[in-house]
Amino acid sequence: xxxxxxxxxxxxxxxxxxxxxxxxxxxxxxxxxxxxxxxxxxxxxxxxxxxxxxxxxxxxxxxxxxxxxxxxxxxxxxxxxxxxxxxxxxxxxxxxxxxxxxxxxxxxxxxxxxxxxxxxxxxxxxxxxxxxxxxxxxxxxxxxxxxxxxxxxxxxxxxxx
Amino acid sequence: xxxxxxxxxxxxxxxxxxxxxxxxxxxxxxxxxxxxxxxxxxxxxxxxxxxxxxxxxxxxxxxxxxxxxxxxxxxxxxxxxxxxxxxxxxxxxxxxxxxxxxxxxxxxxxxxxxxxxxxxxxxxxxxxxxxxxxxxxxxxxxxxxxxxxxxxxxxxxxxxxxxxxxxxxxxxxxxxxxxxxxxxxxxxxxxxxxxxxxxxxxxxxxxxxxxxxxxxxxxxxxxxxxxxxxxxxxxxxxxxxxxxxxxxxxxxxxxxxxxxxxxxxxxxxxxxxxxxxxxxxxxxxxxxxxxxxxxxxxxxxxxxxxxxxxxxxxxxxxxxxxxxxxxxxxxxxxxxxxxxxxxxxxxxxxxxxxxxxxxxxxxxxxxxxxxxxxxxxxxxxxxxxxxxxxxxxxxxxxxxxxxxxxxxxxxxxxxxxxxxxxxxxxxxxxxxxxxxxxxxxxxxxxxxxxxxxxxxxxxxxxxxxxxxxxxxxxxxxxxxxxxxxxxxxxxxxxxx
Numbered sequence: 001x002x003x004x005x006x007x008x009x010x011x012x013x014x015x016x017x018x019x020x021x022x023x024x025x026x027x028x029x030x031x032x033x034x035x036x037x038x039x040x041x042x043x044x045x046x047x048x049x050x051x052x053x054x055x056x057x058x059x060x061x062x063x064x065x066x067x068x069x070x071x072x073x074x075x076x077x078x079x080x081x082x083x084x085x086x087x088x089x090x091x092x093x094x095x096x097x098x099x100x101x102x103x104x105x106x107x108x109x110x111x112x113x114x115x116x117x118x119x120x121x122x123x124x125x126x127x128x129x130x131x132x133x134x135x136x137x138x139x140x141x142x143x144x145x146x147x148x149x150x151x152x153x154x155x156x157x158x159x160x161x
Numbered sequence: 162x163x164x165x166x167x168x169x170x171x172x173x174x175x176x177x178x179x180x181x182x183x184x185x186x187x188x189x190x191x192x193x194x195x196x197x198x199x200x201x202x203x204x205x206x207x208x209x210x211x212x213x214x215x216x217x218x219x220x221x222x223x224x225x226x227x228x229x230x231x232x233x234x235x236x237x238x239x240x241x242x243x244x245x246x247x248x249x250x251x252x253x254x255x256x257x258x259x260x261x262x263x264x265x266x267x268x269x270x271x272x273x274x275x276x277x278x279x280x281x282x283x284x285x286x287x288x289x290x291x292x293x294x295x296x297x298x299x300x301x302x303x304x305x306x307x308x309x310x311x312x313x314x315x316x317x318x319x320x321x322x323x324x325x326x327x328x329x330x331x332x333x334x335x336x337x338x339x340x341x342x343x344x345x346x347x348x349x350x351x352x353x354x355x356x357x358x359x360x361x362x363x364x365x366x367x368x369x370x371x372x373x374x375x376x377x378x379x380x381x382x383x384x385x386x387x388x389x390x391x392x393x394x395x396x397x398x399x400x401x402x403x404x405x406x407x408x409x410x411x412x413x414x415x416x417x418x419x420x421x422x423x424x425x426x427x428x429x430x431x432x433x434x435x436x437x438x439x440x441x442x443x444x445x446x447x448x449x450x451x452x453x454x455x456x457x458x459x460x461x462x463x464x465x466x467x468x469x470x471x472x473x474x475x476x477x478x479x480x481x482x483x484x485x486x487x488x489x490x491x492x493x494x495x496x497x498x499x500x501x502x503x504x505x506x507x508x509x510x511x512x513x514x515x516x517x518x519x520x521x522x523x524x525x526x527x528x529x530x531x532x533x534x535x536x537x538x539x540x541x542x543x544x545x546x547x548x549x550x551x552x553x554x555x556x557x558x559x560x561x562x563x564x565x566x567x568x569x570x571x572x573x574x575x576x577x578x579x580x581x582x583x584x585x586x587x588x589x590x591x592x593x594x595x596x597x598x599x600x601x602x603x604x605x606x607x608x609x610x611x612x613x614x615x616x617x618x619x620x621x622x623x624x625x626x627x628x629x630x631x632x633x634x635x636x637x638x639x640x641x642x643x644x645x646x647x648x649x650x651x652x653x654x655x656x657x
Contacts, residue, residue: 084632085632094588094589095590096587096588097587097588098585098586099586099628100585101582101584104583104584128583128604128606128611129611130604130610130611130612131584133584
């Protein structure tokens with residue numbers, strides 16, 4: 001077994017992920033919020049214990065998701081691109097190692113949502129005829145460089161499906 | 162065919178039927194809601210609808226032209242919005258010729274041209290005479306194979322076309338052992354649950370009392386289970402019969418021609434160089450008799466078929482190698498003579514995995530259904546299945562070929578070429594890490610998406626070995642020295 005791929009993601013990926021998880025968690029907190037509202041304004045039939053338990057559980061979950069998981073995710077993520085293959089390793093509990101022969105690549109592009117953009121980051125998406133892979137949260141320049149490199153290697157090795 | 166041509170006028174009818182089929186529910190609604198109570202009124206509605214559809218069909222037939230020019234197929238269509246479609250022949254993956262009921266009445270065929278990644282509905286010429294369809298096909302193929310032809314012409318003697326067809330006996334066996342029971346079961350089950358819409362409970366009870374005076378609730382439950390099973394079996398029997406009636410595979414120089422179907426004759430043309438992988442499926446009911454199904458994965462073909470094409474619905478396992486040798490020699494491999502299998506320590510994981518679904522089912526059934534206690538018999542069966550899954554999992558290589566086999570319910574052995582591999586993955590969860598096991602997954606292209614084959618819980622060093630092997634295509638590396646099968650008792654020393 002070769003050692004893990006040698007490139008890491010951008011360090012600011014962690015902050016970007018934290019922000020995006022925070023935003024999605026806010027949506028999740030709408031559930032206990034409505035429950036509290038109902039129990040205050042409505043007939044108050046819901047058990048306060050259950051609502052408190054749900055809220056507490058969500059707080060713990062959100063805390064984990066926001067403070068620990070991005071860090072772990074960042075540590076586990078690594079990638080490496082050379083003229084023959086793209087080597088990816090990722091996963092928080094389940095560790096996945098993926099190998100994509102460069103000549104199988106159909107197209108490659110970079111994507112950037114509002115949060116990533118504010119951190120100057122971009123995702124690289126690699127598509128083959130069968131699968132789609134993503135290297136998340138690279139520095140914009142790195143992302144462009146990776147994209148161009150893959151695309152160049154893929155062109156050099158172009159062949160049938 | 163160098164000037165624009167129209168289809169056969171019958172296309173007007175098929176188009177009308179297509180529209181009818183596509184809007185079936187809307188039309189029903191219109192008829193029932195808009196029609197009101199009076200019967201004559203309803204009749205007018207229906208006649209009006211049919212006339213409208215026919216007019217639409219004729220218009221779209223008038224506006225549909227196709228043209229073949231120097232290997233480029235150009236289709237213009239659309240009544241209000243003109244659509245132009247250009248298909249260059251070297252991008253064409255599959256040419257399907259099929260004949261539905263309407264087409265067969267008039268002795269016509271429909272031609273469908275598919276390219277990789279595009280939805281192909283629009284490249285369908287729905288009514289053509291057979292000769293014209295063949296002409297179109299050969300012209301499109303010629304343009305593709307132009308270069309190869311020059312080389313191949315050197316060996317003068319045209320290889321004779323070999324045709325393999327399914328005997329009536331095999332068709333019957335295939336139909337009666339088809340694994341479509343599950344699908345059929347759900348349909349029949351759904352139908353049964355709707356039955357009280359038409360017949361009231363009392364009527365059912367009266368019927369039962371009149372015919373079977375001595376019945377108890379236990380015998381009723383058993384009998385209805387048997388009844389449902391029988392009906393679903395019959396259903397799957399008939400659908401399989403219809404699907405594979407007159408099945409034949411014709412081996413041509415550059416392509417396979419597969420035809421099948423009773424009411425709708427379907428002909429698939431699959432060029433050899435589009436074939437990505439071959440799967441050998443051993444169904445639960447067929448395996449004891451030594452029968453297998455051969456399935457091809459090919460790029461750019463078929464949304465309907467779940468992206469795979471049946472190469473041969475039923476073949477004796479012993480004859481399979483002979484068949485593959487003549488039809489697809491590069492995919493003819495002895496299965497699993499040596500290679501890696503899950504080590505003994507993985508057995509526990511295989512068994513536990515089946516418990517994940519058997520135990521909840523049993524507990525729920527036990528608690529909720531009368532006689533639910535009998536669902537406990539699922540447990541030994543589940544464990545047995547788990548053990549069999551463990552026995553059947555394996556992976557090995559031969560030359561440039563990877564053979565990977567695993568069982569869900571039926572055993573599937575995939576034969577994949579290294580140069581067809583789209584991506585390879587290794588997965589490991591914390592439990593597997595503790596036991597130094599890994600899942601191994603390969604992806605190949607199939608249809609518009611891909612298909613993956615995986616083998617679970619093989620020893621880390623084996624997984625890494627094969628992973629490495631796949632990465633080595635580019636260099637001339639030593640191949641894996643496959644050790645002879647040492648299933649399943651030899652404990653493999655663990656390392657990370």
